[in-house]
Amino acid sequence: DTGVSQNPRHKITKRGQNVTFRCDPISEHNRLYWYRQTLGQGPEFLTYFQNEAQLEKSRLLSDRFSAERPKGSFSTLEIQRTEQGDSAMYLCASSQPGQGAYNEQFFGPGTRLTVL
Amino acid sequence: AQTVTQSQPEMSVQEAETVTLSCTYDTSESDYYLFWYKQPPSRQMILVIRQEAYKQQNATENRFSVNFQKAAKSFSLKISDSQLGDAAMYFCAYTYGTASKLTFGTGTRLQVTL
Numbered sequence: 001d002t003g004v005s006q007n008p009r010h011k012i013t014k015r016g017q018n019v020t021f022r023c024d025p026i027s028e029h030n031r032l033y034w035y036r037q038t039l040g041q042g043p044e045f046l047t048y049f050q051n052e053a054q055l056e057k058s059r060l061l062s063d064r065f066s067a068e069r070p071k072g073s074f075s076t077l078e079i080q081r082t083e084q085g086d087s088a089m090y091l092c093a094s095s096q097p098g099q100g101a102y103n104e105q106f107f108g109p110g111t112r113l114t115v116l
Numbered sequence: 117a118q119t120v121t122q123s124q125p126e127m128s129v130q131e132a133e134t135v136t137l138s139c140t141y142d143t144s145e146s147d148y149y150l151f152w153y154k155q156p157p158s159r160q161m162i163l164v165i166r167q168e169a170y171k172q173q174n175a176t177e178n179r180f181s182v183n184f185q186k187a188a189k190s191f192s193l194k195i196s197d198s199q200l201g202d203a204a205m206y207f208c209a210y211t212y213g214t215a216s217k218l219t220f221g222t223g224t225r226l227q228v229t230l
Contacts (some may be wrong), residue, residue: 004160033217042120042207043161044222056215091161095216102149102216107161
């Protein structure tokens with residue numbers, strides 16, 4: 001197992017275009033998280049899945065954003081009608097569920113989105 | 117709302133010396149977890165150390181240790197015998213509850229000089 005992978009690593013798009021990112025978690029990790037990190041800031045939580053169920057979405061996740069995790073394996077994050085303010089690093093993390101205790105989140109390398 | 121504050125945007129330390137990174141947080145929860153994550157340039161974020169709020173003993177991991185002051189809501193990271201490979205962004209983070217979503221501070225960029 002090589003850890004959490006994300007594709008593409010970099011994406012440049014024009015304003016108004018749609019983009020989709022993919023995250024492959026560590027196998028057997030049934031939790032998957034998406035975060036967004038803008039320049040000079042720490043990552044901010046966007047949403048998370050347990051298996052295929054999306055259990056929570058941040059208010060940061062506008063209706064232009066949609067995330068899926070079919071069959072509880074990989075996940076996709078789609079941004080429709082991109083805006084320049086969407087430019088950021090999108091991070092994915094996966095973990096085992098806790099048994100009343102926290103389980104470490106393992107992060108992927110991120111997808112850097114630039115909207116021109 | 118839970119917040120995490122890192123008041124040191126940048127820190128510098130000489131190789132082999134000790135440096136302390138500061139973090140304060142705000143929460144009304146009694147049971148929570150605190151973390152320090154390291155994000156090297158162009159590399160993925162990795163967990164350095166974690167602290168359970170119910171534990172009074174400060175966590176240590178080799179050259180990394182924390183000073184957890186629950187009443188003051190302070191959680192600092194001490195790096196001893198600093199190495200060039202310690203140069204990175206360091207993020208303080210917090211979580212509670214079953215969702216385990218992380219709330220991060222704005223980060224401290226650590227430079228290690230010869």
